[in-house]
Amino acid sequence: MKTSEQESNHLAFVAQTIEEVSGVPASEASPEKLLVDELGIDSLSLVEITFTLQKxxxxxxxxxxxxxxxxxxxLVDLLPADRSF
Structure with missing residues (x-):
């Protein structure tokens, strides 16, 4: 179970990764946003985002x-609770 601090840390990490890979501003990457439908992230960018998160x-x-x-x-839920980024 992640604490709210871990959730916030992981969300910031995912949002920054989304911005770096797709160009979507990190400030738009709130938890409830749909990657494809609302943020306009294509499948290739999604694969790259995932690869970066894994690495x-x-x-x-x-x-x-x-x-x-x-x-x-x-995406945030895929990250291990015991890690900080």
Whole structure:
């Protein structure tokens, strides 16, 4: 279970990664935002975002988990609770 501080830290990390990869301002990447429908992130950028998160977090994200990613919060949930970024 993540604390609110960890959630905030992870959200900032995901938002920054989204901005670096797709150009969508980090300030727009709030948890409830849908990656494709609201932020306009294409599938190639989503793969790159995921790859970056895996590399920096040092985790492997199974394809079946990635298939269910729809929102910024879904990306945050993929990050391990015991890590800070």
């Amino acid at each position: 920096v977090a040092g985790v492997e994200i199974p394809e079946e988990e990635m298939a269910g990613v729809r929102s910024v919060a879904d």
